[in-house]
Amino acid sequence: MKIVVLAGGLSQEREVSLVTGTAVCRALRKGGHRAVLVDLFLGLEDYDGPLEAVFDAPDGRCGDAAIKTTAPDLESVRRSRKDQGPSLIGKDVLNVCALADLVFVGLHGESGEDGRIQATLDLLGIPYTGSGHLSSAMAMDKVVTKRLMEAAGIRTPKWRLVEYGEAEVEALSEELPMPCVVKTPGGGSSIGVYMPETREELKAALRDLLHFDGQIIVEERIVGRDIFTGILGDRWLPSVEVISAKGKFDYEAKYQSGGALELCPANITGEQQEEIGEMALNLHRLLGLSVYSRADFVLDGAGVPWCLEINSLPGLTSASLMPKEAAAVGLTYEELCEEIVQLSLRRTCHHAANDCQGD
Incomplete structure (x- = not known):
């Protein structure tokens, strides 16, 4: 299939997204897809060939993306674009997406997880991975998520x-x-x-x-152990426990080598895993999320789990938690990406007016 892996953008999580997108693009190409990495904000302003041919670009236009210890300088990114217009969508992004069989949304943060790019693709009739625009927007808004958790009886801190x-x-x-x-x-x-x-x-x-x-x-603030649980399709995955080297799981601890110790499966009881997994799956369904997500928990001193939030587009970098959880059930990174593609095609077909089948 022709797949555009959409990454980058203009959010504080830009670098994380580019690393996710690069890894996903290479995994999809390894699986036989004609995948190409496209930066949502910068677009294809440095590409001058036929648009259709971009899917066969060497290495899918993947670069050497890396995550620094601090969040990116977005003003510098803005200044680097040749087109200094107000749009958050770069040159030919939507045109190349329209040529694809599927858009793999590798974005994080604003414009990616908040439902705006999903709504844009919906209006254009372009299929994409992950959740729809409304559920993405609700999951991104921690206030909405908190209110829904309280109403549904999902344990969350005051x-x-x-x-x-x-x-x-x-x-x-x-x-x-x-x-x-x-x-x-x-x-x-x-x-x-x-x-x-x-x-x-x-x-x-x-x-x-x-x-x-x-x-x-x-x-x-609930003092305890940091536990993270992914949802893939209609099942929860084994949880990861993260122990930060400096006591808190912040941006640096998440993405820098040696920043944290990650234990998967987490050293918790079967009963605790069952409760955490079901809480994550219930919240996923409550928000109407699709395909995959990851919920974050704290396990307090008494062994009671508290749900903090859920992420509709969890990171898929080599240092991210979702691939580790998938590996714990025997899925390689390439297989995880392919399952996300196939589940997303199924979701698209389910919502389409006519019958369809994924390739």
């Missing part, structure tokens, strides 16, 4: 939504309960997530979070 400005920082830093977690409602890859230990650290976190949108979630 939380509140706070809107504030610079004038309220001092008062909030003294009033908010400690220990707590403060985070932006729409972030990912642990960007915009703070676990302050002191009131001064809380004040600094509140000031940093003003760079997002003036809204934050303040969440009760």
